[in-house]
Amino acid sequence: MTTAPDFSSVIDSLYTLLQQRKTADPGSSYAASLYAKGLDTILKKLGEEAAETLIAAKNESDTALVYELADLWYHTLVLMAQRNIAPQQIADELTRRSTQSGLAEKASRGTPTKE
């Protein structure tokens, strides 16, 4: 029996593929077409997928919600690849936060450092 790849492996593999798609032909790759259109188009798609996720969560089945969440994760990864933010950086930030409760973390929040 084959085991389905775990979440982390799927995310890492897709991120690697999305990095490779930066040099692909926009006519042959959806991700390459997004990169060619630029950051504003990627952000618009991300916003659309977030809205579709909210609608599915309110009105639709678990199957429909999973479908929209997968679109949202996919477009989040496109944005991350475009900005060269690796999945490990998100994992590191969540790990840093894991040492305190959400309420304590919220109270400690300032403005994120801008580079």
Ligand SMILES: N=c1c2ncn([C@@H]3O[C@H](COP(=O)(O)OP(=O)(O)OP(=O)(O)O)[C@@H](O)[C@H]3O)c2ncn1[C@@H]1O[C@H](COP(=O)(O)O)[C@@H](O)[C@H]1O
């Ligand atoms: N996981 C995905 C994936 N999830 C979602 N999408 C695309 O995200 C888009 C979702 O947008 P919408 O829901 O708005 O649907 P749409 O109306 O068709 O989109 P628009 O025309 O409005 O942009 C669709 O075009 C989906 O095909 C994805 N496209 C690609 N992948 C993965 O990326 C790999 C490489 O894809 P290419 O780069 O296209 O070769 C694929 O093998 C998949 O593994």
